[in-house]
Every structure is written in C-alpha cells, then in structure tokens.
Amino acid sequence: MKLKTLVLSLLAAGVLAGCSSQTSMMANNMKSEKIIIAHRGASGYLPEHTLESKALAFGQQADYLEQDLAMTKDGRLIIIHDHFLDGLTDVAKNSQTVTVKTAVIM
Structure with a gap:
C-alpha cells in the first residue's frame, strides 16, 4: 500500500513538473x-x-x-481625436451647422 502511494505520488509529481516547465516555456516565448x-x-x-488608414x-x-x-x-461614443470640429471641418463657416458644432462634443 505504501509502495503504491509512493509510486502514484512520484508519477503525479512528474506530470505536474512537466506541466510547469511547459507553461513557463510558453510564457517566455510570449514575452x-x-x-x-x-x-x-x-x-x-x-x-x-x-x-483606409x-x-x-x-x-x-x-x-x-x-x-x-x-x-x-x-x-454616444464617436471616434475623433480633437474635441472641436472646426479644426477638421468647415463647420464654423457654415451657418447651418454651427449648432452641430456646439452640440456634438462635450
């Protein structure tokens, strides 16, 4: 009974040791x-x-x-770098869209 426990313990330790080295090897490759x-x-x-970009x-x-x-x-979330549209568009020059300029971004 003691021999069986010892053999199973050594076998389990070998399996776990193999898993450990494989995991650390994968971690090193990822780094x-x-x-x-x-x-x-x-x-x-x-x-x-x-x-396109x-x-x-x-x-x-x-x-x-x-x-x-x-x-x-x-x-709403929008993708934009600047917080003001006048640098990217002609919104400041177009009187129809001036209200959009002030309403779009906080």
Missing part, C-alpha cells in the same frame, strides 16, 4: 513577441481614423488599433 499597436490607424501614411495598419501587420474616443452630449 519575446513584440506587439504592434497602430496609433489611429496608419496615421503616418493616410488620414488618421479613416477606414485602419486597413493599411492591418496590412502592415499591426496587432491592435488605438482609437481616440469621445462621448457626445447625447451619450
């Missing part, structure tokens, strides 16, 4: 891999936050996209 995060897509090549970033093997999110006054 050496580099992760590429595209800032607003491929913003150095195309206008940022555009679908995001597609190019993935084409250049980016692992993730970093997006700038802002919440509108009505509680």
Whole structure:
C-alpha cells in the first residue's frame, strides 16, 4: 500500500513538473513577441481614423488599433481625436451647422 502511494505520488509529481516547465516555456516565448499597436490607424501614411488608414495598419501587420474616443452630449461614443470640429471641418463657416458644432462634443 505504501509502495503504491509512493509510486502514484512520484508519477503525479512528474506530470505536474512537466506541466510547469511547459507553461513557463510558453510564457517566455510570449514575452519575446513584440506587439504592434497602430496609433489611429496608419496615421503616418493616410488620414488618421479613416477606414483606409485602419486597413493599411492591418496590412502592415499591426496587432491592435488605438482609437481616440469621445462621448457626445447625447451619450454616444464617436471616434475623433480633437474635441472641436472646426479644426477638421468647415463647420464654423457654415451657418447651418454651427449648432452641430456646439452640440456634438462635450
């Protein structure tokens, strides 16, 4: 009975030791891999936050996209870097959309 317990204990220890080294080996491999995060897509090549820029970033093997999110006054999330639209659009010059400028982003 004692011999059986000893053999099973050694067998279990061997199995657990093998799992432990395999897990640490996988962790070491994961640490050496580099992760590429595209800032607003491929913003150095195309206008940022555009679908084309995001597609190019993935084409250049980016692992993730970093997006700038802002919440509108009505509680919707939008992807935009600037908190004011006048730097990106002609909203300040167009009298029909001036109310949109003040209402879009908090």
